[in-house]
Amino acid sequence: MQIAASTKISALIKENPAAIEAIASINKHFEKLRNPLLRKVLASRVTIADAARIGGCEVERFYEKLAPLGFTVAAGKSTESMAQPVYTSNAELPAFLANLPAERLRRLDVCADIATGNDPFRKIMAAVDKVEENSALLLINTFEPTPLMAILKKKGYSYFTEEKSPDLVHTYFWRNGAAEPLAEESIKPAENNFEDTLARFAGKVKRVDVRHLEMPQPMVTILGELEKLPAGEALYVVHKRVPQFLLPQLDERGFHVAINEVGPNEVYLLIYREPTSEV
Known part of the structure; x- marks a missing residue:
């Protein structure tokens, strides 16, 4: 290659x-x-x-x-300029999008939300839920929303992404037949008593603070810490918000989450797996 x-x-x-x-x-x-x-x-x-x-x-x-x-x-590329490249999409638009009338395409730009540290999750989900048949949503973001794509794929939505530049990604979402309603409760963590759960893991807690990180680095950091978390221990995360994009991914991987929303820009998460009983 x-x-x-x-x-x-x-x-x-x-x-x-x-x-x-x-x-x-x-x-x-x-x-x-x-x-x-x-x-x-x-x-x-x-x-x-x-x-x-x-x-x-x-x-x-x-x-x-x-x-x-x-x-x-590639010939002539070994010393190519390191200036910012011009990004173009090599993939053709899916037929559905190529034939979609302009008035049937809704746009939602969340770049400003990301830049100011605001979580656009609820805004995005509300916009997606309004997508009707024969219409689509264009989400303008600073990175490819991989967790969101996974969530919506399971709900019956199709998607297509175009990287316009290193910090600008266009992602299209549309219904793939009869899409399942985006019930908010389906993305909420399980109910847990934070203090009781924390007491269960006394002396077996790894702490990480992600408040200073820009999206999507908090999620990347948390997943990285969980990958090397010893069995029987819990990860104590200090966050600015409840990470809605992360919760479904944790659930898929068998993790439980106890949440303590202390106040504005201060949320504590305790992420753990229930111990398996030996036979």
Whole structure:
């Protein structure tokens, strides 16, 4: 496979899964690729050039690590400019979107919400719930909303994403037949007594504070901590809000969540698995 600075990390991994270890060995910034949960969130929207900037290294380091795996640099691309690339979508719009009249496309821009630290979850879900048959919602965001896509796919919605730039992603949602209503209770955590649950895990709690992180880094950090959390222990998260995008993913993976909403911009989460009884 020929590669360039604009090649997506996900494309490298799809071509040869050994690329995960090759990239992870460059420096500690890329070790998160070994975590399948974080890899799903990050790899699909990061190019080699983006990753090099994140890791503070040269693009050539990627070429060196990937060469033994059979990757070759496209002619004329080994010294290509590191200026911000022009992003265009290589994928064609699905027929439904291509033929959709402009007046049937609703737009929701949540970039300002993300920039100011406001959680747009409820605003997005309210907009999606208003999508009728033969119409669609265009969500304008700063990153690919992977958790939201997973939630809505299960509810009978189709989606399509276009990366306009490293910090601008257009995601379209439309009903795939009779979509299931987006009942709010389906995304709420189980009812738990926070203090009682915390007492159960006395001395077996790992604490992490994600209040200073920008979306989607809180979710990425929490999933990373859970991946290495020892059995029988709980993760105590200090957050600015209840992470609605994260809750369904935790439920899918068998985690329980106890929540203590202390006040504005201060929420405590206790994430744990119930111990399995031995026979």
